[in-house]
Amino acid sequence: MSTVSVLRSRSTAMLGGLALLVSSASTATDISVALGHSADSTMTYRVGLQFPWQQSWFDSDIGRLSGYWTLGYTYWESDNTVNTHSLSASPVLTYEFGSANAVVQPFVEAGIGLAAFSRNKLEDRDLGSSVNFEDRFGIGIRFYQRHTIGIQALHYSNAGISSNNAGIESYNAYYRFNF
Numbered sequence: 001m002s003t004v005s006v007l008r009s010r011s012t013a014m015l016g017g018l019a020l021l022v023s024s025a026s027t028a029t030d031i032s033v034a035l036g037h038s039a040d041s042t043m044t045y046r047v048g049l050q051f052p053w054q055q056s057w058f059d060s061d062i063g064r065l066s067g068y069w070t071l072g073y074t075y076w077e078s079d080n081t082v083n084t085h086s087l088s089a090s091p092v093l094t095y096e097f098g099s100a101n102a103v104v105q106p107f108v109e110a111g112i113g114l115a116a117f118s119r120n121k122l123e124d125r126d127l128g129s130s131v132n133f134e135d136r137f138g139i140g141i142r143f144y145q146r147h148t149i150g151i152q153a154l155h156y157s158n159a160g161i162s163s164n165n166a167g168i169e170s171y172n173a174y175y176r177f178n179f
């Protein structure tokens with residue numbers, strides 16, 4: 001199979017995944033959009049679906065631990081090389097400060113999941129594999145239980161599974177809406 005055929009197959013699969021994400025939006029709990037940038041001058045555009053857990057732990061006047069599942073599609077727009085697509089899935093733990101029904105709720109979040117890239121090279125980085133781990137850390141504020149704004153650092157690498165493991169980060173700002 002030629003390189004062009006492989007790229008077309010991967011692009012078709014990524015676009016199919018995006019279509020699945022968009023078609024599921026009507027039944028999703030949250031939808032998010034993010035704009036980011038990597039250290040390699042690559043712009044990232046991300047859309048995602050979040051499914052909050054219906055459970056929380058360590059409830060107190062200070063806050064509570066909860067979380068959500070997230071599915072995301074990221075478009076990596078490169079200035080110097082071929083643009084790349086990625087699909088990711090991750091559980092995310094969230095610690096929300098304040099009462100559960102507060103108008104404004106600050107939070108911190110962290111998670112580790114998996115991401116599938118359309119190619120294993122971004123800019124001058126060799127990720128070593130098209131399948132990588134996605135680590136995230138973020139902070140944000142939720143307003144009126146429906147609107148969330150935040151910032152995130154997302155790190156992608158194969159954790160040394162492949163001999164090449166350059167890894168890459170995306171730092172983004174996002175908005176999330178709860179249906």
